[in-house]
Amino acid sequence: MPERVISVPRFNGDSAFIFVKEQVAFGPRVPNSEAHKNAGDYLIHKLKVYGAEVVTQEFDAPSYHGKQLQLRNIIGSYGLEKEKRILLAAHWDTRPFADKDSSNPTGPMDGANDGASGVGVLLEMARLIQGDTSLQVGVDIIFFDGEDWGEPETAQGQRQPPKGWDSWWCMGSQYWSRNKHKPNYAAYYGILLDMVGAKRSQFFREGASLQYAPGIVAKIWNMGARLGYGDYFVKQNAHAITDDHIYVNEWAKIPMVDIVHYQQGIGYFGDYHHSQKDNMDLISKETLEAVGATLLNVIYYEE
Numbered sequence: 001m002p003e004r005v006i007s008v009p010r011f012n013g014d015s016a017f018i019f020v021k022e023q024v025a026f027g028p029r030v031p032n033s034e035a036h037k038n039a040g041d042y043l044i045h046k047l048k049v050y051g052a053e054v055v056t057q058e059f060d061a062p063s064y065h066g067k068q069l070q071l072r073n074i075i076g077s078y079g080l081e082k083e084k085r086i087l088l089a090a091h092w093d094t095r096p097f098a099d100k101d102s103s104n105p106t107g108p109m110d111g112a113n114d115g116a117s118g119v120g121v122l123l124e125m126a127r128l129i130q131g132d133t134s135l136q137v138g139v140d141i142i143f144f145d146g147e148d149w150g151e152p153e154t155a156q157g158q159r160q161p162p163k164g165w166d167s168w169w170c171m172g173s174q175y176w177s178r179n180k181h182k183p184n185y186a187a188y189y190g191i192l193l194d195m196v197g198a199k200r201s202q203f204f205r206e207g208a209s210l211q212y213a214p215g216i217v218a219k220i221w222n223m224g225a226r227l228g229y230g231d232y233f234v235k236q237n238a239h240a241i242t243d244d245h246i247y248v249n250e251w252a253k254i255p256m257v258d259i260v261h262y263q264q265g266i267g268y269f270g271d272y273h274h275s276q277k278d279n280m281d282l283i284s285k286e287t288l289e290a291v292g293a294t295l296l297n298v299i300y301y302e303e
Contacts, residue, residue, distance in 0.1 A: 008300045009128040013289030019046075019120035020112060020197060020283055028108040029094040029115065031069040031146060036093065040072050043092060043143055046123055051130035052076030052141070055181045061171040062162055064151040071145040073172045075181045078129055082138035086299050087190035087254060088125065090118025091147030091172065091244060099152050101275040110279040111148075113261075113272065117197025117283060119143055121292045128296065137302045140187065144244050146171030166247070173244035177251035188302075189216045190256030192245040195269060196291045199284040203233050203291075204262040207240030213255035220257060223297050229290040238262050259291065 022042070027035035047054050057073040074092070079085075094111035098104060110116075122141050129135055150169035151159065161168050196203070209217050224233030245256040263270045272278045 006300055007134060008297050009132070011128065011289055011292035011296050012124060013285035013292070015127065016120045016124040016288040016292055017283060017285045019123040020116045020288070021280060023092070023116040023119060024110050024112050024280055028096070028111060029092060030096040030108070031071055031093055031149065032067065039092065040074060040145075043074050043119065047074070047076035047126060047141070050123075050126040052078055052126060053080060057176065057179065057181060059175050061146050061175065062165065063149045064155075064159065064168040065149070069146055069149065069171065071171060071175070073145055073176050073181075074143040076126060076141045077138065078126075079135060079138035082136070084136070084302070085138040085140055085187040086302065087140050087142065087187040087248070087256070088122055088193070088295070089142040089144060089173075089190060089244060089248070089256075090122055090193040091115055091145070092119050092143040093145050093148055095148040095274055098275045098278075100273055104276060107276065109274065109276060112280050112283050113195045113198045113278050114274070115148065117195060117288065118193030121193055121196060121288055121295070124292055125296060135300060137188070137299060139299060142176065144170070144172030144176065147173070147244055167242060169242055170244050170247055173247040174251070177247040180252065187254045189213055190245070190248055190254050191216070191220065191295060192243060192248070192256055192258045193291065194243055194258060194260045195273075196259055196261065197283045197288050198261060198270060198272065199282060199287065201232060201261045201284070201287045202263070203259050204236050204238035206238055206258045206260060208246060208249065209257040210237060211240065212249040213257050216255060216257045220259070220294060220298055224290070224294045227293060227297060229294055232287065232290045233294065238268070241268055
């Protein structure tokens with residue numbers, strides 16, 4: 001039997017950068033705001049333009065600050081006839097205040113890296129895989145809402161979320177993991193992108209990813225090294241964090257890896273996290289391309 005010839009599309013960092021910029025142009029995508037609604041409509045439109053079957057989940061969730069949030073998970077699916085599926089995810093909402101900012105901790109933030117970068121990578125992947133019959137797996141892209149309205153670091157554990165919610169963070173993934181968009185939905189594995197666009201980013205092997213999906217971690221980091229992105233996909237381990245992948249792993253029972261920036265000497269997220277520094281000046285086309293090209297190769301080499 002002849003060996004399968006695999007042709008992987010070229011990931012375009014310029015295109016992904018534009019997708020990030022277009023999200024930021026709406027303004028902070030804070031739940032219950034006009035910018036949030038308009039950005040969600042934009043994401044639905046883009047997925048449909050790129051040939052996905054789109055499903056949305058509209059739901060309400062509580063916030064740490066006493067607000068009732070009107071949230072919307074957005075799911076785009078490709079290759080619906082394929083039983084073996086890969087789940088790709090990122091959150092699309094913006095934190096409502098830059099509480100780590102030294103000069104304006106109550107002010108808004110752009111969330112260019114924290115939210116928009118992962119979404120930008122996945123939109124570019126959607127653009128490239130549309131209609132490609134050579135892909136051997138089905139792909140589901142989920143944009144989780146309500147990830148970023150958790151309690152400030154100074155108030156950790158002071159107030160517990162109401163019954164039915166495990167954390168003030170990651171509302172969209174909590175909801176989806178207990179209310180999947182299709183009954184009995186399952187995926188071979190999942191990959192979460194969170195803060196994947198900053199200049200000189202490095203992605204260490206996150207602890208919960210190693211616990212739940214060590215083989216998938218190895219697959220991704222080995223592919224990154226093979227493609228020449230070893231400076232980004234650093235083969236060093238880091239501690240576990242609470243992110244959307246936790247609920248997909250523990251509640252949805254789908255092994256999911258978190259690709260998230262880790263900065264030596266600081267830890268996860270970098271010094272721009274939840275601050276005014278998280279704007280388009282931070283975003284690197286090269287970083288977006290390193291992540292996107294690695295993920296494209298991973299899914300195209302699945303059988």
